[in-house]
Structure formats: C-alpha cells, structure tokens
Amino acid sequence: MINIREATVVSEKDQPQSNSRRNFLKNSGIAIGGAVIGGAAISSVFLGRKTQQAQPAAPKPVEYNQALMFFNQEQYQITEAAAERIFPKDELGPGAKELGVAFYIDHQLASPWGINARDYMMGPFVKGEPTQGNQSQMRRADLFLLGLQGLKDYSQKKYNKDFQNLAENEQNDVLKVFEKGEEFTLNGATTKSFFSLLRSYTIEGVYSDPMYGGNKDMMGWKMRNYPGNQMSYTDLIEKDEFIKMEPMSLRDHMSH
Known part of the structure; x- marks a missing residue:
C-alpha cells in the first residue's frame, strides 16, 4: 500500500x-x-x-424426535401426565415427562407395532389366561386411544376435570382404579389391559435407546449406570471392580 x-x-x-x-x-x-x-x-x-x-450462541440442534406422529395435543398431554405418575421425578433423577416418554409412546403407536402388523389377528379370539397377556382382537393403537378417552371420561365424572389437570394424588387414584380394572369399563376392552400397556410403554420409554424418542440425553441410563450401546467390552470384561462408563446411543455410532 x-x-x-x-x-x-x-x-x-x-x-x-x-x-x-x-x-x-x-x-x-x-x-x-x-x-x-x-x-x-x-x-x-x-x-x-x-x-x-x-454473534449469538449457536442454536441447539433440533430434536426431531420431539414431534408428534400419532397423538393430538390432548392425547399427548394425558399420556405425558399418566406416564409421569408411573415413573415420577424424584431425588434420584428425572421422571417420564422430562425423559420424553410420551414421545416414545407416540412413535411406537404410529409404527407397525401399534397396528399389530406382525401379530396373527384373524381369530378365533378367546379370553386368555392372565399369563398369556392380551388376547383381544383390538390393535394396540386403538386400545391406547380408548384408554386415554377412558381416563378423560372417568376424571370428568369423578372430579369434573380433565386427567392432565388433576392433582397428583387424584391422578394416582384414577390410575389405581384403571389398574384394578373393576370400577370403570371401556367399550370393548378393560382398563386393566390399557393400564398394563401404558405401564410397559412407560418403562420402555425410560430405558430405550434415545433414537426411539424417550430416554432423553440418556438420563434413564445414567440413573442406572448403564453403559448403553458400547462397541466393545473386551478390554474391561476381566476387571474385578465396577467400571462406570459414559453411555453411548446408537446415534453416537452413526455419527462416527
């Protein structure tokens, strides 16, 4: 210059x-x-x-798993509230709501699993023994929606409120009624069969791989010191002491 x-x-x-x-x-x-x-x-x-x-801080990555594929907003809110009562937040860690369990359930019901795509559904349909599980001709997605409507109807009948707006102790009482399957009936199914499905889905959502919508940030695994989907344990398997590992999800392997 x-x-x-x-x-x-x-x-x-x-x-x-x-x-x-x-x-x-x-x-x-x-x-x-x-x-x-x-x-x-x-x-x-x-x-x-x-x-x-x-420049502002880089925005957080979009969590595409947190998008509804099956529920409407009311059904999602009821599911989220019910799952939180089954797996509530406490001093040990987050509950079902924070872990995104309702999204996991939503995605499962939207999948072939929700319509029993791999199950034999031609009948005859007879009442099974308690050890045989649900023997109904009703698909899981239909049963779940029926159960959610039942939670809404029973809550309105007893408390004049929607289930998601009840106090925690009231929500617990409603779920206990559904678990017993005696006081309130659904049209074509039992509340007990719905509650069993809800409970199973909730536990799956807490501990499944985060790729499927639940177990947000692997917090469910971290509460259990579960290592998740590690590639190999060959260098650790013969060690006597307990080894705490940072968990890995399937998504972590896909990014490498």
Whole structure:
C-alpha cells in the first residue's frame, strides 16, 4: 500500500502545466485510492471481528424426535401426565415427562407395532389366561386411544376435570382404579389391559435407546449406570471392580 505521505507531487515549475496536473492527479489518486482501499480493508477486518464476537450462541440442534406422529395435543398431554405418575421425578433423577416418554409412546403407536402388523389377528379370539397377556382382537393403537378417552371420561365424572389437570394424588387414584380394572369399563376392552400397556410403554420409554424418542440425553441410563450401546467390552470384561462408563446411543455410532 502506498503511503500517502510518500506520494510524489511534481512541481509545476519543472513540468508543463498539463503534464504536472496529470502527474499530480495520477500520483495523488493512487495514494488516496490506496489509503481508502487499505482503510476499507482494515475496517472490514475489525468490523468482521466485532461482528463475529457479537454473534449469538449457536442454536441447539433440533430434536426431531420431539414431534408428534400419532397423538393430538390432548392425547399427548394425558399420556405425558399418566406416564409421569408411573415413573415420577424424584431425588434420584428425572421422571417420564422430562425423559420424553410420551414421545416414545407416540412413535411406537404410529409404527407397525401399534397396528399389530406382525401379530396373527384373524381369530378365533378367546379370553386368555392372565399369563398369556392380551388376547383381544383390538390393535394396540386403538386400545391406547380408548384408554386415554377412558381416563378423560372417568376424571370428568369423578372430579369434573380433565386427567392432565388433576392433582397428583387424584391422578394416582384414577390410575389405581384403571389398574384394578373393576370400577370403570371401556367399550370393548378393560382398563386393566390399557393400564398394563401404558405401564410397559412407560418403562420402555425410560430405558430405550434415545433414537426411539424417550430416554432423553440418556438420563434413564445414567440413573442406572448403564453403559448403553458400547462397541466393545473386551478390554474391561476381566476387571474385578465396577467400571462406570459414559453411555453411548446408537446415534453416537452413526455419527462416527
């Protein structure tokens, strides 16, 4: 860059007027132009740094698992409230709500599992023994929606409130009624079969791999010191002491 102080201005005494003026414009133009360009470049550097420093913190990655695929908002809220009573937050760690269990249940019901795609569903349908599980012709998704409607209806009948708006002790009482399966009936199914499905889904959502919607940030595993999906234990398997490992999900392996 040409220093403007070093620019040579030819004296009009030594050169013809037209030539001296031309040289003056030429030299001063280069010098001033260089200074302007240099100043603009320097300004852009410092402004760039200032802008860069003023940049807000990078947004958190979008959690695409936290999107409903099956429930409407009311069904999601009832499920979230019910799951939280089955696996509540306490001094040991987060509950079902914080772990995203309702999203896990939503995704499962939206999947082929929800419509019993791999089950034989042609009948005959007979009442099974308690050890045989649910023998109904009703699909899991339909049973779950029926149960959620039952929670809403029973809560309105007894407390004149929706289930998700009840106090925790009231929610517990409603779920106990459904667990027993005697006081309130569903149209085509028992409350006990619904409660059994709800309980199983809740536990799965707490401890399943986070890729499936629940166990947010692997907090369910961390409460149990469960290592998750490690690639190998060969270097640790013969050690006598308990080894606490940072858990890994299936997503961690996909990113490598």
